Amino acid sequence: xxxxxxxxxxxxxxxxxxxxxxKQVEVHDPxxxxxxxxxxxxxxxxxxxFYSSTDLKHYQLAGRVFKNQPSWALxxxxxxxxxxxxxDILHYQHKFYLYYSVSAFGKNTSAIGVATNSTxxxxxxxxxxxxxxIVVQSIPYRDNxxxxxxxxxxxxxxxxxxxxxxxxxxxxxxxxxxNLTRLASPQxxxxxxxxxxxxxxxxxxxxDGAIEAPFIFHHQGYYYLFVSFDYCCRKMNSTYNIRVGxxxxxxxxxxxxxxxxxxxxxxxLVLQGNKDWVALGHNGVYHFNSKDYMVFHAYESADHAxxxxxxxxxxxxxxxxxxxxxxLNRNTTILEP
Numbered sequence: 001x002x003x004x005x006x007x008x009x010x011x012x013x014x015x016x017x018x019x020x021x022x023k024q025v026e027v028h029d030p031x032x033x034x035x036x037x038x039x040x041x042x043x044x045x046x047x048x049x050f051y052s053s054t055d056l057k058h059y060q061l062a063g064r065v066f067k068n069q070p071s072w073a074l075x076x077x078x079x080x081x082x083x084x085x086x087x088d089i090l091h092y093q094h095k096f097y098l099y100y101s102v103s104a105f106g107k108n109t110s111a112i113g114v115a116t117n118s119t120x121x122x123x124x125x126x127x128x129x130x131x132x133x134i135v136v137q138s139i140p141y142r143d144n145x146x147x148x149x150x151x152x153x154x155x156x157x158x159x160x161x162x163x164x165x166x167x168x169x170x171x172x173x174x175x176x177x178x179n180l181t182r183l184a185s186p187q188x189x190x191x192x193x194x195x196x197x198x199x200x201x202x203x204x205x206x207x208d209g210a211i212e213a214p215f216i217f218h219h220q221g222y223y224y225l226f227v228s229f230d231y232c233c234r235k236m237n238s239t240y241n242i243r244v245g246x247x248x249x250x251x252x253x254x255x256x257x258x259x260x261x262x263x264x265x266x267x268x269l270v271l272q273g274n275k276d277w278v279a280l281g282h283n284g285v286y287h288f289n290s291k292d293y294m295v296f297h298a299y300e301s302a303d304h305a306x307x308x309x310x311x312x313x314x315x316x317x318x319x320x321x322x323x324x325x326x327x328l329n330r331n332t333t334i335l336e337p
Contacts, residue, residue: 025333026306026335027044027307030309031087033096035119036121040120056311065115065129073102077111084102096120098114098117099135100114108139108147108168112136112164116181136183151284163216168203168207173191213282223254226285227243231279232279235304238273242296243270278299278305279305280299292316298310310328
């Protein structure tokens with residue numbers, strides 16, 4: 001009996017030890033897609049870093065999308081540092097489309113580009129990312145919006161739409177052409193969400209209207225607009241949190257649980273930081289294997305606010321998305337050597 005007890009204790013501490021030394025997946029602004037039996041996570045970083053997994057828990061570093069920066073990057077953002085921001089990935093008509101942002105931090109010298117590929121498997125013979133160039137660009141003093149944080153979705157008629165935006169005048173929606181690589185003609189521009197910005201009249205300043213990272217998910221007759229409020233990228237002082245509103249139409253208006261329009265600063269809280277995770281945000285929602293999952297990054301307090309990949313199942317109650325914050329500690333992602 002004593003030997004069995006000691007064996008249990010030894011196994012317990014071995015488990016804790018393994019958890020302590022296991023390296024988690026460190027990503028910022030994750031986006032996910034599935035190709036065959038493999039999940040792929042793309043994130044902000046040099047050339048867009050991506051990882052692969054077969055179980056949503058154990059991951060391997062799979063490489064970078066771009067070996068070199070896009071040819072147009074420095075023209076758009078002369079201070080471009082090689083980091084491509086906030087990718088979005090989707091599969092459409094036998095092809096994968098990867099949207100990404102080029103920008104200088106805190107500037108709206110920004111553009112959203114798109115690259116295409118037939119497969120996400122780097123070992124496949126037909127694997128090759130082909131950059132299709134700029135989809136939309138923002139220019140200071142011409143545009144009071146920021147062309148970053150792309151997210152593409154389709155309405156009930158199959159029309160493609162691009163949601164994007166950060167600070168300035170908030171979140172925008174524009175229609176894409178059928179090839180998904182250019183804007184539709186004539187162009188259609190719609191305001192989706194914004195927060196009060198004390199510097200709204202100065203087109204050269206981001207201001208303090210902290211809203212970004214839109215993602216639109218369709219569920220049972222509603223389009224749900226997820227956004228991130230407040231501030232990322234400030235280590236332990238980060239305050240990022242996830243908000244949502246919904247509409248029967250992809251163009252809005254999006255209304256939160258309290259009946260406040262997201263164009264008037266509304267947005268119901270879905271998930272926020274706690275003592276273990278100081279901040280979290282830039283989420284996407286995906287339907288895999290008959291379940292909905294929220295994919296996002298979270299800053300871990302115990303690791304100096306290093307950003308970690310988190311994947312939490314979404315449950316729906318009274319027509320609104322819910323996640324269990326306790327899963328932040330349970331749903332660990334492990335980076336395999």
